[in-house]
Amino acid sequence: MIRSNIFLVAICSILIIMSNYLVLLWVPTDSVLGLSQKIFYLHVPQGMLGLGGITIVMIGSVGYLWRREDYWDKLAYAAAEIGAVFITAALVTGILWSKAVWGVWWTWAPQQTLTLILWFIYVAYLMVRAYSPTPSHGSRYGAILGIIGFVDAPIVYMAAKWWRDVHPEAVVGPLSESDSLDRSMYTVFLVSLISYGVLFAYLLVERYKLLRLNTVLEEIRYDEE
């Protein structure tokens, strides 16, 4: 397990260094937005993986309610925490980008606001898990919240198309037009997305391991009693 993690850390670090090299030195700087446009390579992958996190939470929650197996519950819990970290990073980089381009920290654009709502959903999920009367209650309530919370994810993605505002429309993914992003920019974006994806996977594995350790500790204590 440790060996595979070192492998993940090594791949992740190499990809992050490579994507930083590409972002800083290889990809051309936007003539209108300047260097601030390069925040795109941080902000968009973070946001996409934040949405991916709530999708895993939903899958884990459905799996747990259906099968009642601990594995699904732990997967959902771990994904919720990692997703919250990624959405926090996306919000922070988004705020900084907003100030650089539009001169304001926050615009209440629909996509921005819905992403903030997603962050609150993650926080609510983690609070339910932490403060439920018993762990089994936490698992059940969390699973229900995880499934309901997932509804926000497709709305966040569609928001820029449904409600036109200052926030730009999607330039990657199924909603984007085929020539909306320069080829070199698209390549760097993909490298960045993959590096953040590997980081997401690594953190998910570590958080899952932590939850398992917690269960082992509880079992030992129960046996002792």
Added chain:
Amino acid sequence: MKSNIRLATVFLVVLVLFLIGATPKEIGQSDSTAPWFIAASFMTWVVFLGYILFVSRKQNDLQKQIDEIRRSAPERKQ
């Protein structure tokens, strides 16, 4: 996890050195938005490394507790 943290730290140092080496070239173009990009990169790593540190500490704490209970269990039985 500890060895992973060490490995991640080494890569981070390389990354920081790399960023320090690469940044003046970009800032040299007198781009007023450069500080925002640097701030975004910095904040990203504060968030992620902070979280990695949190998980690593919790893992070590739990492992220590498990080891301690396992060590003391045979003594209590006697």
